[in-house]
Amino acid sequence: MDVKPVNVDMPDALRTFVDERVRKGDYADAGEYLRDLVRRDREQQAAARLRELIEEGLASGPPREMTESDWASLRAVAMRTSA
Numbered sequence: 001m002d003v004k005p006v007n008v009d010m011p012d013a014l015r016t017f018v019d020e021r022v023r024k025g026d027y028a029d030a031g032e033y034l035r036d037l038v039r040r041d042r043e044q045q046a047a048a049r050l051r052e053l054i055e056e057g058l059a060s061g062p063p064r065e066m067t068e069s070d071w072a073s074l075r076a077v078a079m080r081t082s083a
Contacts, residue, residue, distance in 0.1 A: 006034075008034065018030050018033055018034075021033055
């Protein structure tokens with residue numbers, strides 16, 4: 001993994017909050033805390049996208065049974081995207 005430094009400027013109140021989380025032992029250092037926040041944000045974005053896709057599917061009309069042709073098309077797309 002290639003790690004590059006990032007400098008973050010923040011008001012004293014936010015820095016105090018981060019320092020307190022580190023002091024309490026919740027995180028090893030401020031960088032670990034910020035990495036955790038970014039990971040959580042990424043997970044929340046993925047969950048939001050999944051909810052959008054589910055809603056889109058539900059709004060697309062009544063369900064229909066998949067045909068062998070449907071499955072073949074999906075397999076072809078999966079093979080293209082995995083290559």
